Amino acid sequence: MDQINALLKRAMPFQMVGPDVLASIAGLAKWESHAKGDVIYQIGDEADDIYLVSSGSVQHTLRGNNGAGALERPMHSGDVFGWAAVMEDQARLATTVCLERTELVRINGAALINLLKSSPTIGDVVMSRFATLITREFGVSSAVAEKVRRLPQGARSTAEFKVETKVETKVETATPTGLTLTMFRLSQWISSPKPYLMLIGFALLLGFWYFSVTVWKLPRFQDLPGLTVVVKELFSQDPVYGLSIYTPEYYQHIWVSVQRVAIAFLLATVLGVPLGLFLGWSKKFREYVFPVFELLRPIPILAWVPLAILMFRGTETPVIFLVFLASFFATALNTMLGVESIDESYSRAAYCLGANKWQVFREVITPGAMPFIFTGLQISVGVAWFSLVAGEMVSGAFGLGYVINTSYTMVRYPTIVIGMITLGVVGYTTSALVRFGGDYMMQWRVREQALGGN
Amino acid sequence: MSSVLQGSGNTRQIAKQGAIRIDDVVKIYDPDGAAVMAVDHCSLDIPAGEICMIVGPSGCGKTTLLNAIAGFHSITSGKIFLDGKLLCGPGKPQADPGSDRIVVFQNGALFPWKTNIDNVAFGPLMQGKMGKKEIYEKARSMMADAGLSGTENNYPGEVSSGLRRRVEIVRALMNDPKVLLFDEPYRALDSLTKSVMHEALLEIYYKNKVTIFFITHDLEEAIFLGHKLVIMTTRPCKPKKIIDVDIPHPRDYSVLTSPRFRQLMDETVELVHEEAKKSFASGEKEG
Numbered sequence: 001m002d003q004i005n006a007l008l009k010r011a012m013p014f015q016m017v018g019p020d021v022l023a024s025i026a027g028l029a030k031w032e033s034h035a036k037g038d039v040i041y042q043i044g045d046e047a048d049d050i051y052l053v054s055s056g057s058v059q060h061t062l063r064g065n066n067g068a069g070a071l072e073r074p075m076h077s078g079d080v081f082g083w084a085a086v087m088e089d090q091a092r093l094a095t096t097v098c099l100e101r102t103e104l105v106r107i108n109g110a111a112l113i114n115l116l117k118s119s120p121t122i123g124d125v126v127m128s129r130f131a132t133l134i135t136r137e138f139g140v141s142s143a144v145a146e147k148v149r150r151l152p153q154g155a156r157s158t159a160e161f162k163v164e165t166k167v168e169t170k171v172e173t174a175t176p177t178g179l180t181l182t183m184f185r186l187s188q189w190i191s192s193p194k195p196y197l198m199l200i201g202f203a204l205l206l207g208f209w210y211f212s213v214t215v216w217k218l219p220r221f222q223d224l225p226g227l228t229v230v231v232k233e234l235f236s237q238d239p240v241y242g243l244s245i246y247t248p249e250y251y252q253h254i255w256v257s258v259q260r261v262a263i264a265f266l267l268a269t270v271l272g273v274p275l276g277l278f279l280g281w282s283k284k285f286r287e288y289v290f291p292v293f294e295l296l297r298p299i300p301i302l303a304w305v306p307l308a309i310l311m312f313r314g315t316e317t318p319v320i321f322l323v324f325l326a327s328f329f330a331t332a333l334n335t336m337l338g339v340e341s342i343d344e345s346y347s348r349a350a351y352c353l354g355a356n357k358w359q360v361f362r363e364v365i366t367p368g369a370m371p372f373i374f375t376g377l378q379i380s381v382g383v384a385w386f387s388l389v390a391g392e393m394v395s396g397a398f399g400l401g402y403v404i405n406t407s408y409t410m411v412r413y414p415t416i417v418i419g420m421i422t423l424g425v426v427g428y429t430t431s432a433l434v435r436f437g438g439d440y441m442m443q444w445r446v447r448e449q450a451l452g453g454n
Numbered sequence: 455m456s457s458v459l460q461g462s463g464n465t466r467q468i469a470k471q472g473a474i475r476i477d478d479v480v481k482i483y484d485p486d487g488a489a490v491m492a493v494d495h496c497s498l499d500i501p502a503g504e505i506c507m508i509v510g511p512s513g514c515g516k517t518t519l520l521n522a523i524a525g526f527h528s529i530t531s532g533k534i535f536l537d538g539k540l541l542c543g544p545g546k547p548q549a550d551p552g553s554d555r556i557v558v559f560q561n562g563a564l565f566p567w568k569t570n571i572d573n574v575a576f577g578p579l580m581q582g583k584m585g586k587k588e589i590y591e592k593a594r595s596m597m598a599d600a601g602l603s604g605t606e607n608n609y610p611g612e613v614s615s616g617l618r619r620r621v622e623i624v625r626a627l628m629n630d631p632k633v634l635l636f637d638e639p640y641r642a643l644d645s646l647t648k649s650v651m652h653e654a655l656l657e658i659y660y661k662n663k664v665t666i667f668f669i670t671h672d673l674e675e676a677i678f679l680g681h682k683l684v685i686m687t688t689r690p691c692k693p694k695k696i697i698d699v700d701i702p703h704p705r706d707y708s709v710l711t712s713p714r715f716r717q718l719m720d721e722t723v724e725l726v727h728e729e730a731k732k733s734f735a736s737g738e739k740e741g
Contacts, residue, residue, distance in 0.1 A: 003614035003647060010612065031646060055601040055617065055654075076604035077617065100601065101657070104648060348526055349563035351551040353577035355628060363580070367567040444567045448611030 003054075004029050004105055010078040013054050013129040018272060019118050029105045029111060029131055040082070040096040040104070046451035047084035047092050051107045053077050054101030062094045062138060071383040073138070074099060083130055085109025093140075119218065181450050182439060225414040233414040234421075241412040253419075260316075260391070261384045261430070264323035268380060270330030279332065280339020281365055297329045301387040305394055315395035322391035327329075327380040334376025338369030371445060381434050383426040400426075471630035472539050472665030474500040474523065479532030481518050488741040493692030500682075502537070502632075505659065505666040507680035509673060509726060511733035515667045515691030520635050523667065524557050525549035547720070553577055555633045556626035558642055562618050564610040571597065571606040572620045577629040583637065587634055590638050593628060597677060600658065616647045627662055636668040640675065647708060652678055660704055675716050677701075678709060685725050688733035695725055 008014045014022065031054075034040070040051065045065050051058075060074045075081050077094075084092050086109045094126040112121035116123030134140045174377055189195060206227060212218045227419050236244045243250055279286045279293075308318040350360045392401025400423050407415040439446050468519050481493040483626045492515040500506045508516050521527040523541065525548060530687050533543030541549040556577075557563075563595055574593040578584050584592075592674060597606060598618055601636055607713040610618050626634055652675065659666065670676050676683050 001615055006612065006614045010608070033650065054461065054614070055650075057601065057603065077602065079615075082464070101653070104602075162610040188479050255457040343561070343563070345559040345561065345563040346565060348524070348551070348557065349559065349565075350576070350580070351523065352553065352556045353580060353625070354553040355576075359580050363576070363668070367565070370567065444569075444611065447609055448566065 004031075005354075007054055007078065007105060011080050012133050013080060013126050014124050016129070017122055021122055022218060024115055025107065025112065028107050028115065030107075032104050032106055034098045034102045034104065036098055036100050036102075040098070041092050042095045043092055046090040047087070047403065049082055049108050049264065050080065050085045050112065051082040051096075052083075052105040052107070053079045054105055057099045058102055058104075058263065059097045059099050060094055060125060060138075061096070062140070072100045078309055080133065082106075082109075083134055086113060086127065086130055181446055185450070198423070210425075225417050230414045230417045230421075234418050237319075241415045242411075243415050243418060247318040250422075253398050253400050253403050254394070254422060257388055257392070257423075258426065258430075259319055260373050260399065261381070261388055262321060264320045265327050265381055265384050265430075267320075267324050268327035268331050268384070269377060272376075272380070274326045276332040276335025276373070276376070277298045277339060277361075277369065279336040279360060280369065285395045286336075293332070297333070301326050301390045305390060308391075309394060318394050318398075321390075321393035322394070323384050323387050326387035327384045330380040330383050331373075331376045334379065335369055335373050338372025338376070339365055342368035370438075370442055374434065374442070377434050377438070378431050381430050382427060385430070387422060389423075466530070466559075471502055472663075473502040473535075473537050474498075474633060474665065474667065475524075475535040475538075476500075476519070476523075476534075477533040477535070479519070479522065480530045481515070481527070483531045487731055491690040492538075493522075493529075496692040497686060498666060498693055498696075500667065502683045503663060505668060505679055506667045506682050506684060507676035508667065508684050509676045509722075510671065510686030510691065511670055511688050511730040513517045514535055514686050514688045514729065515735060516686055517637055518666065519691065520637055523549065523633075524555055525551035525633055536706055541564060547562060553581065553629040554634060556629060557632045557635045557637060558619070558626060560621055560639060562610075562615070562622055564618055564622050564625070564640070566609060566611050569607050570602070570613070570659055573610065573621060574625045574628055576625065581629075582685045589613065593624075596608045596624050596628060597619075598623070599661070600654075614647075616651055619643070623655070623658060625737045627658070627664075631664060633665045633667060635661055636670075638664065638669050638671070640672075641669075648675070653706060655679065656703070656705060671726075671730075673719065673722055674710070677715060677722070678705065680715060683722065685722065686729070688736065694729065695722075697722060 005019075005022055008017070008025055008029070014025065018027065020347035029052075034056075039136075040058065041047075053075050055077050056080075057104070060075050060081050060083065062073070083094060084090065084094075090109075116126055133335045159347070170361060181261055210227040213222045213224050214228055233239050233241060234244050235246075237246045239247065243253075275289075279290060282295045304322055304325060307317075308321050312318040312321055342365065346364050347360050389404060392399040393405050396402055400419050403419040404416050404423075407413070409418065468573070476496055478491055478500040479496045483490045483492055496519065498506075503676050507517070510516050516525060522529045525541070528547035529598065530547075531544075534541045534549065536554065540546070542547070564570070565576070568576065571590065571593050574597060575589045578592070579586070579591045594606065597603065599614060602617065602620060602624065604623070605613050608635070610621065613621075613662055617722070622639075623634070640651050643651060656679065666679075668676075668679065677699055681703075683699060684693050685695045687694045698720070699718060701709055701718075
């Protein structure tokens with residue numbers, strides 16, 4: 001069944017269909033196998049079924065257009081023909097002959113239309129994609145293509161319809177690229193309940209904060225800075241404690257912290273990924289290094305603070321060192337696990353195909369570990385942010401960690417919360433950037449998951 | 455279709471290369487001091503261009519033998535030859551993996567991070583024997599021959615499992631191998647897809663001159679595809695009986711209903727069943 005699903009998903013008219021509807025369409029499909037020379041149907045036959053080519057090839061000969069010669073076109077795996085079955089006249093416009101041994105999937109046109117009626121939004125998209133397919137790929141005039149049947153206009157609202165057509169124009173270009181898929185997912189996300197659930201989650205958190213501190217003044221909560229106080233401070237042109245989005249210091253703190261995290265994170269990636277790859281790849285190297293690595297890894301970053309100050313001069317390097325350290329362990333460990341996760345048959349296959357050890361490292365180990373590496377980088381960028389506070393205790397006059405520390409000693413509680421919220425937002429953004437980078441570099445994964453839906 | 459050679463009622467492809475001789479091979483695993491014999495004084499001759507089906511219950515040690523030929527594992531004693539040249543034997547316990555013997559793996563080993571055509575082009579690219587342009591031209595035409603046009607720029611995860619297997623075989627054939635080693639490649643496929651894959655494999659075999667060493671526990675598959683059936687004993691593994699399948703090639707699915715096919719099934723099913731029972735009784739793991 002997954003085979004039919006995969007085939008449908010590749011076929012132009014069904015590319016936008018979600019997994020549920022796709023599964024029902026797959027339920028209508030029948031396999032058939034033909035020998036070379038078999039005639040599937042001829043011009044004028046009654047058009048009942050549409051066909052998808054699974055393997056092999058079929059010669060599709062369209063009736064000449066107003067005296068013009070017949071249009072011949074070979075159809076290969078993933079191509080769709082027999083679309084007259086979803087048109088109004090229901091008579092074949094072409095003759096199709098198998099060029100070799102060919103496997104086809106056959107779907108009854110009337111049953112398909114019935115099925116699509118039950119989910120009209122996506123149904124319309126499928127039907128209009130059929131029309132596009134007919135004009136664009138077969139060069140049939142749009143007057144003929146307009147005979148593709150319309151689904152009855154039901155309860156569908158016009159707004160809903162607009163969203164769908166917008167999506168359609170985006171993805172109409174031949175094969176979906178990573179970007180269009182990401183955009184498609186984004187539009188799906190917005191039309192799903194997820195973002196609204198997310199908003200409810202935030203509302204609950206803020207509501208709890210507001211009521212427990214400001215309204216009910218619960219025992220241990222009453223001394224905390226309240227939601228209204230913090231928001232007022234954050235958006236005040238003249239903040240009581242000296243820090244709001246209107247003060248230039250605010251951005252200077254963010255900028256200094258971002259710089260430190262960026263340098264530390266890049267260093268950790270540049271050193272951690274190769275170390276992790278070698279740890280996973282070479283058993284001998286691992287025996288030397290891994291025990292030391294595992295001994296150092298659990299030591300909290302705060303414990304490194306005194307040594308960092310002793311080791312490095314100035315104010316900047318100790319902080320960067322501390323942030324780097326935390327990031328580095330997360331990256332290296334996940335990369336190593338990534339290498340271990342690679343199925344042995346991949347490297348064996350590469351050796352069989354004549355690759356040498358370095359080629360296997362470059363072509364199999366590195367890309368194979370990539371999904372884990374990016375998971376590691378996401379963890380690592382998060383860890384970098386929370387070790388920043390420890391690092392910025394050490395030094396300097398700027399940085400979000402510094403803001404939180406000094407505000408504590410100077411009893412500026414609302415400013416502490418402003419610092420915390422800013423850390424959260426900036427941290428989330430960097431983590432999203434890493435994920436985005438991962439998707440960009442691993443299009444194979446984005447596409448696979450778009451199909452598998454996991 | 456290339457010409458076929460008549461011989462003892464059984465047709466084999468003309469292939470000058472790819473003869474495998476397994477001579478008295480023993481493989482003992484010794485993971486924690488407890489020696490386990492996986493292959494027991496196994497000898498087998500596979501002429502060039504033959505489809506040799508190795509049949510035995512799961513975990514009987516067939517894969518150990520395949521790994522020894524491919525060069526993934528060492529052998530304890532004995533010799534394995536390819537066209538008279540020693541692959542492994544005394545003084546050289548493990549063969550070097552190479553593109554003259556290519557394995558098609560049980561769960562498929564197409565690189566999911568490469569597109570289908572990049573997978574197919576992988577071998578020659580790594581060996582650096584041809585120009586890049588030439589390689590991709592060859593890859594494209596070989597994929598077209600195997601009915602894979604239109605899937606070149608898809609990733610393996612985007613096409614059906616049946617098509618993936620076919621891409622993997624084409625990836626192997628790109629290197630003009632002498633021997634293809636199949637490690638139960640169709641095990642995970644449903645029976646419908648499997649039957650299509652069998653015919654496709656034979657079609658590929660008729661076009662290419664290769665020796666096929668094919669491991670399976672599916673007797674029907676073995677008789678349908680093979681020139682020769684080697685029924686293995688359960689661990690330790692060695693040939694229990696070798697049967698010539700005298701149904702002439704080229705074959706298609708009508709063979710399955712022929713009386714001779716039924717007869718061969720009847721003759722062999724008892725032998726295989728016996729071993730399966732032994733294997734079950736000794737509690738062998740899958741693999």
